[in-house]
Amino acid sequence: MSHDVSALPGRFDVAVIGAGVVGCALARRFALAGARVAVIEKAVDILDGASKGNSAILHTGFDAPVGSLEQSCVEAGYAEYLEIHGKLGLPLIKSGALVVAWSEEEEALLPTLMEQAHQNGVADVEALDETAMRRAEPSLGKGARAAFRVPREHLIDPWSAPYAYLLQAIENGAEVLRGAEVTAGRRSDNGWVLETSRGTVDAGLVINAAGLWGDLLDEKLIGRRDFHIKPRKGQFVVYDKPAAKLASHILLPVPNKITKGVVVCRTAFGNLLVGPTAEDQDDREHAVLVTETLEALKKRGEEILPALKDQQVTAIYAGLRPATEFKDYRITAHDRTYITVGGIRSTGLSAALGIAQHVLKLAELNLAAPADPVWPTVPNISEFFSRDWQTEGHGGIVCHCELATKREIQKALDGPLPTKSLAGLKRRTRVTMGRCQGFFCSAEIARLTEGHFDRPMAEKAQ
Amino acid sequence: MTTLPQVTDVLVIGAGPAGLGAATALAKSARVLVVDREPNAGGIPRHCGHYPFGLREFRRLMKGPDYARALVARAVEAGVQIATRVNVVRLEPGPRVTVTSDAGVTTIDAKIVLIATGVRESSRAQRLIGGERPGGIIPTGALQSMVYLEDRRPFRRPVILGTELVSFSAIMTCRHAGIKPVAMIEQNAQPTARWPAALYPQIKGIPLHLSTTIRAIEGRERVERVVVDSPAGTRVIESDGVIVTGMFRPEAALFDGSHLEKDKATGGPVIDAFGRCSDPAYFAAGNLLRPVETAGWSWAEGVAVARSITATLAGSLRQDPQHSVTLKGDALSWVVPQRIGRVGETAHRRFQLRVNRPVKGRLSVRAAGVEYTSIRIDSRPERRITVPLPPHAAPVEIVLEET
DSSP states (O other): OOTTSEEEEEEEEEEEEOOSHHHHHHHHHHHHTTOOEEEEOSSSSSSOSGGGSOOOEEOOOTTSOTTOHHHHHHHHHHHHHHHHHHHHTOOOBOOOEEEEEOSHHHHHHHHHHHHHHHHTTOTTOEEEOHHHHHHHOTTOOTTOOEEEEETTOEEOOTTHHHHHHHHHHHHTTOEEEOSOOEEEEEEETTEEEEEETTEEEEEEEEEEOOGGGHHHHHHHHHSOOSSOOEEEEEEEEEEOGGGGGGOSSEEEEOOOSSOOOOEEEEOTTSOEEEEOOOEEOSOSSOOOBOHHHHHHHHHHHHHHSGGGGGSOEEEEEEEEEEEOSSSSOEEEEEETTEEEEEOOOTTHHHHHHHHHHHHHHHHTOOOOOOSSOOOOOOOOOSTTSOOGGGSSOOOOEEETTTTEEHHHHHHHTSSSSOOOSHHHHHHHHOTTOSTTTTTTTHHHHHHHTTTTSSSOSSEEOO | OOOOOSEEEEEEEOOSHHHHHHHHHHTTTSOEEEEOSSSSSSOGGGGOOSSOBOHHHHSSOBOHHHHHHHHHHHHHHTTOEEEOSOEEEEEETTTEEEEEETTEEEEEEEEEEEEOOOEEEOOTTTTTOOBOOOBOEEEHHHHHIIIIITOEESOSSEEEEOOSHHHHHHHHHHHHHTOOOOEEEOSSSSOSSOOOGGGHHHHTTSOEEOSOEEEEEEOSSBOOEEEEEETTEEEEEEOSEEEEOOOEEEOOGGGTTSSSOBOTTTSSBOOOTTSBOSSTTEEEOGGGGSSOOOHHHHHHHHHHHHHHHHHHHTTOOOOOOOEEEEEESTTEEEEESOEEOOOSSOSOOEEEEEESSOEEEEEEEEETTEEEEEEEEEEOTTOOEEEEOOSSSOOEEEEEEEO
16 A cells, blocks of 8 residues: 555544553543544554563552652552543452562562552551461462562453553544554654555654564654663463462562562463563564473472462463663653653553553643543453353353353454454453363354454365 | 253263263163253264274264264254253252353253263463464364364464374374375374374375474464474474374363362362262263273263263162272373272273383282282373272272383
8 A cells, every 4th residue: 555545534633653551541541631543553453562461460569669750650550540440341350469588588678678669659568477478378388488468469451451441542532553564754744644554644743652662663753762672571371270279469579670570370360370581682573482481480380389280281471571771661752743652661551551641741732631531341351250151142152261252252353443363352352262272162263253354263175 | 042951860061972972871761961062062073074983882984073973863862952052160069060051151950960071182381382372373173173163274284293193183184174284293202102004194295203392383473383303403394383282181170169079190080980070979971081082982981871870860879988099100190990989880890091101011900908910011101001990899009010
């Protein structure tokens, strides 16, 4: 298609580049503020980059650097999630977290970390001696020495949340262009003309929320970059649902300078995950799983919860975090028409709504918010609230392990933001994500999704 | 669909060979309801579009789908009610079973429940295989359903991982669909399955890589290549898919969170020689008991366990003291049944065992410390081994002395 053809007609107040969790939250915030918003995503579906592989925790920010932008965004994002999740149909599993010390040195650090939590406004942290810790988590391994509890660390659904944000943006007027890579941009009289692989988009303000590609996009559009993305790979092992009974809290390690370390926690889908690793790499696209690393993760998981050795692995995955050479987020308004939201590394899911508030302020737009915004709800796919299979007329279960129904699949393939890939369908419905990994349901899903995906799961035989 | 009954004499979960075999045998004397979560009854053979099925049950050589249809027809003729697209979500004492179907969530109360939910293959994730996660990495079961049930082709030149019988079934499925496997990969120094001579023409032309493991699967959207480690070093095989075959696990998720005892070794339920679970109102049969046996074997188990169920319904089979069955020898991976009570008219007449590595040696079986039989074995993983039950009720030890 010619680059001169308009991909989305008319002029937009804001063009958000990137439909990860941050882009989705930005689109929502600006749409609710009354802006006409376009979201441009190069992948065929949303959440295809850093947002597809995280640990699905809603953090309080207790361990964020004091006084950092990250801390204030996490705090604000946390508060807004609590305020809106019910209205959007999003789950909140109030697990709480334990920061567990496994050595004398780590134990000595606990008071400092608790003090840091206080400074970050998380005043309800509570020290637990070994007895209290084991009472709270009886399955913990022998090496655990002491802990402190962070009661308000919660589990959320990492895919439904950004989907709900974007859906609300759409219901309030935003438009989404998927499968469109921004190839160039030129400044116009009052903003930008962005060229994408699917045509042009005119916008007054461009927000770079391109995640793993953020620095390169800055270079492409404004001719310089203030940071360099250094992708940090995180591998995860997910255990089958019976393992979830082994831990009630999110089990956090004492962090070191590079990483928060290996976390063990339940997921919103009723599983138990162990991860992530923190491995720096140059590749922005490929998150490669390594057998030896996965074995080491399992081993670490079994030190934390020895009973894990009798549990079955359900899934393995790897994500890339868009880390930079800086510790804090890189959020900059370069001028009135261009804002970079970069370096949102491991706390993006918790901070996204707060980042969006912050960026709206930076943008200084003169907008009139709709008096009565639309609040769509998304289907619940978390294990802790009522699921579709519990209501009649679901058309039968297609994915037996995750109890995903035909009605849920059809809904995901339909509506204002139909999913375009199997990966997208998994994130909307959980299909094929269970213990059988598609043994029973792949064929039926291939049929049900015929004509809906950019790349069909299996070609029709001649 | 017709409304599900809320009460029945016998509820069978799983309409594969074991479940249908049992249901058909029971229908003469009881109300039998079979529920299955798939759209059609028949179980795994529905999508095994090849021979050999049916010799034991129908005295003729059949392909899987014909065999599945024949089992269903025979059950229906016998008066069995079959309800498909019904998923069991909960098992409780009573027995009471909670299901979901298009009609929503309902419960079924039965006098006896037989669980026959079969097996599935281990996934790529369970084997911790490295690399990326593109489309086109599927188990044999998914390949067969795509080819035989949906007339689809998920790839054209896949790598086949594994050399179990099901791996050859994967080859036959590929041949049928015009898919050309580019390599067969086995981590051990020898193939796992005995190769029937009839299979040689099928395997011809597919390079077999022994002592080889997959290091990484590459490709972002679709599989592009497979990197393998072999004695000759690391090499790259260009392919567009991976069929992850075998390493079966009982499909026993229903037992998690139920009151029924599970055996870590088999991954299936703990049963006694009558096929009873730890709650004697629940029975189990077929490949749910262990990985993995043929359809004919599972069918025969269903029929045999039906006799125990009939006796239970008639009040002639009571609970009796249960003795343990212990394995000695680290090459022994599991045994079924795991408990032994009264002997005599049992459903299982022999213990079934498997080894976890190639072994040679003497397998002796002791009742209350006294050896009552022994055999010499020369076996490999996934190969059937059986020994007789003890002559009288007693704790049993099965001992492997390797030579």
